[in-house]
Amino acid sequence: MCGIAGYFQLHSEARPDRELLGRMVNIIRHRGPDEFGAYFDNRCALGQARLSIIDLATGSQPLSNEDGTLWITFNGEIYNYVELRPELEKLGHKFRTHSDTEVIIHAYEEWGKECLGVFNGQWAFAIYDKKNKSLFISRDRLGVRPVFYATMNGRFYFASEIKSIFCDRSIPRRIDLAGLDEIFTWWTTSPPRTAFEGINELEPGSYVEVKNGGVSGGRYWRMEYPETYDKERSLNSWAEELHALLVDSVRLRLRADVPVGAYLSGGLDSSATTSLIKHFTTNRVETFSIAFHDKAYDESEYQKQVADYLGTNHHQIQCGYHDIAENFPRVIWHTERPILRTAPTPLFMLSGLVRRNNFKVVLTGEGSDEILGGYDIFKETLIRRFWAKNPDSAWRPALLRRLYPTLPLSASRARYYLETFYKAGLSESDKYYFSHIPRINTTTKIKDYFTGGVREAIGGYESVCAFDRHIPANFYRWHHLARAQYLEATSLLSGYLLSSQGDRVTAGHSVEGRFPFLDHRVVELGARIPPAHKILGLKEKLVLKKAMKDELPREITARVKQPYMAPDSNSFVQPDSPDYIDEMLSVAAIEKFGIFKPAYVANLREKCAKLYHAHLSFKDNMSFVGILSTQLLMDQYIDHFQPAEGLGRESFKIWHDYSI
Incomplete structure (x- = not known):
């Protein structure tokens, strides 16, 4: 890099x-x-x-x-x-x-x-x-x-x-x-x-x-999915081909004249890449992970389990609320865009740990969920498509309760919440973004904070159609899981996970990330694998679990996926939170940049401060982080941007000057 x-x-x-x-x-x-x-x-x-x-x-x-x-x-x-x-x-x-x-x-x-x-x-x-x-x-x-x-x-x-x-x-x-x-x-x-x-x-x-x-x-x-699948081919056959390609992909991504490490989250994807390094190369395996003080986000127990099983030399960094708040402005400097979650910040800290241990390169598990059907949004899509065929059915939406069995609500309230939330847009199955409507509906609530001037300037622009021009001509002839996977890879993967949560936070500490699951051969194979071998019922990434059965213990392959997340608004409303937060969210700063309504922001901040010990809704968390990151972006790049000093000739090892 x-x-x-x-x-x-x-x-x-x-x-x-x-x-x-x-x-x-x-x-x-x-x-x-x-x-x-x-x-x-x-x-x-x-x-x-x-x-x-x-x-x-x-x-x-x-x-x-x-x-x-x-x-x-x-x-x-x-x-x-x-x-x-x-x-x-x-x-x-x-x-x-x-x-x-x-x-x-x-x-x-x-x-x-x-x-x-x-x-x-x-x-x-x-x-x-x-x-x-x-x-x-x-x-x-x-x-x-x-x-x-x-x-x-x-x-x-x-x-x-x-x-x-x-x-x-x-x-x-x-x-x-x-x-x-x-x-x-x-x-x-x-x-x-x-x-x-x-x-x-x-x-x-x-x-x-x-x-x-x-x-x-x-x-x-361009990522392409078939209109029909080879349904005669067995799951074992697909798994064998996937395994062979992943072994080769890992082998290629270990080519370097410096040591190569690996991120280990404790989940299936990073465990798979780490295991393949261990079993199919002679490289010494050094792994790196994050442990959160807030146990709602912590996976260190599973990280230790995999590290012990594979015998890696494991390194861990502790991350608390103050760490996230302290590093957040530096993260926005690197992302060069607002972000809606704090998740890139602990990864920025993690790349710092990698660099302090004299590593420049790490392998990670990014891309597996998009390519092999690992996200809940894909399961939601399958359920909602099934439900959309009979919108008045009483039992079809009950499948959502099986997908989210641990909601902290009574059975009746949980069912009402899930049905209300996921029924929105159920009649829009002809829209290219059908799979993403629930997420879009939550995310767009942040726009309630826009000032009238911003709304007027945006005018009739429909951002929900922003990725329409990226949609291939035969998109609507693909399986609905393939459509959801394509849209997720085209939008969130390249635009956020590989950028704000990938390249930018590793590069911030001079570290290069490498992604075996994003070898184009693996991606193209993943597109050909039938949907039922990716998600069967509500079991995700079936083909990957089958591919890795001989290298990983069942406790890892059978574990229910826990999405990587980090504390959001909680990180910025603690008694020891940094002073910049008051400054960026002050009425004067909000009015100066003119994007958000000061009174609305003040109410949101007061709500978050009162509930500093609790976990707020996705809507409130995304609104808080989105507003704060936008304010920081405006401050760093619009108000106070300073170009770097020019490097002189003496700073360049290579200098070819053919000017006249």
């Missing part, structure tokens, strides 16, 4: 702005503190903040092909570079490093943008073609690595993080209210939209080309 940044002159050539590139690289140095690199000519500037993981000695960037006509700055990993290199050498390409970066540039030289289809990895890279006076930028299939861009001042700017683009002081910094509306609907924005006006996010599985003053793009990969 690294940080990339730069710009491309859209029309006329100009003397390079070395000081600007120095600022752009410096402000994302947390992504790659090991060394810095730069390339300049009168048309293009490329910057690199490197986290050295592969080819520590000669893998510095920016890097060129043999004749210097192509230059690359690259963030991420191409795991199958070892296999691709001999193929390129047979085609006549000459290598001078042992890095995966050089494989990319030769593959692009040989196959053009078709090279994207042969890469197995996670990436965001920019390639400058001097001969054709063009820039090519690509992002990996699932959106593990970020890249943003903006077109202003006759330039095309790009960077791993938005703050880098803002280092050009002439670029306006304004909140995109439609983007905010999307976040308060989906937890994320729909690319290319971001939380800031004029700043674009490159969609996962896509590329963009800049040439002749124009910007064009395209898609090279």
Whole structure:
């Protein structure tokens, strides 16, 4: 993992702005503190903040092909570079490093943008073609690595993080209210939209080309589900193929010239990746986890159980309310968008623990739930679709009680609550977002806090339709579980879990996350597996449990999934809570930024403070965290943003200056 940044002159050539590139690289140095690199000519500037993981000695960037006509700055990993290199050498390409970066540039030289289809990895890279006076930028299939861009001042700017683009002081910094509306609907924005006006996010599985003053793009990969399934094939057969692919995926993701650790939550997914490291490689296994003071969120008992079973050298960090509140502003600096839960904050602390133990790389279990049907939202979808066929049925909605048997309500009240909540939108089964209506209905309650001015500015924009353009033509011919999985992967996975809760909080401590379940081969296999082998009745991830039966004890594979969560509003209303909370939620601050109604915010805060010892509703928690994070974002990026100091020539290990 690294940080990339730069710009491309859209029309006329100009003397390079070395000081600007120095600022752009410096402000994302947390992504790659090991060394810095730069390339300049009168048309293009490329910057690199490197986290050295592969080819520590000669893998510095920016890097060129043999004749210097192509230059690359690259963030991420191409795991199958070892296999691709001999193929390129047979085609006549000459290598001078042992890095995966050089494989990319030769593959692009040989196959053009078709090279994207042969890469197995996670990436965001920019390639400058001097001969054709063009820039090519690509992002990996699932959106593990970020890249943003903006077109202003006759330039095309790009960077791993938005703050880098803002280092050009002439670029306006304004909140995109439609983007905010999307976040308060989906937890994320729909690319290319971001939380800031004029700043674009490159969609996962896509590329963009800049040439002749124009910007064009395209898609090279999309998650696809079949319209029919192979129902003759047994569960055991699917499980065997999944197991073999996961073993290979883990093997590839352990390729590094530095030690690799693993996150261990105590659940099935992280236990599976850790177990595969243990059983199918010779790597020593170091695991890392979070223990919460609030026992409602703590899984340390299960973490210890797995760590003891697998014999890992286990490291644990304790997380309390004050820890979350103290670290929350730093998390918002890294996420560059409002968030609705505090869950990224303990993970930010966890990556700090990883780094303090001298690890740069960790494997995690992200992606399994989306690909193999692990979330309750998928079970809810199956029940609601079944219920929608006979909306007046008295017993069909009773299945919800089986899904949520531990609600702290009487049987009659629990049934009334579940039926009322999940019946909303039951008649809208023709909508692409049918599966997500209950979540959307809860999330959008935050908009009750918007001022009249914000509502007027947003106007008739329907953020519920934000992901409509991402829907494939044959979407409605897919099984309804497949539709729900696709929408979850397209929205929450890439836009939140791999971003705010993934790349941003690991990169904040110069750590790279790797995700075996998001190997595109695993994703494509998961799409072909029949729904009944993913969820049977109310039992989730059946095929994964079958695949891992010989490597994990039954106590782990049979355990009911506990979603990862962290204390929300409770973290900010304790007697020892930091002073910034009073400042950000004061009437003066709320009025200054003009997004939320001061009286409504004051009432919410008073309610949370009175119930500081209790667990509030999802609606109240999301509203509190969403409002506070928005206020922090406004303060950090609109009101008090300061571009980093420009790095001088002496700070760069690599400096290629071909300007005239």
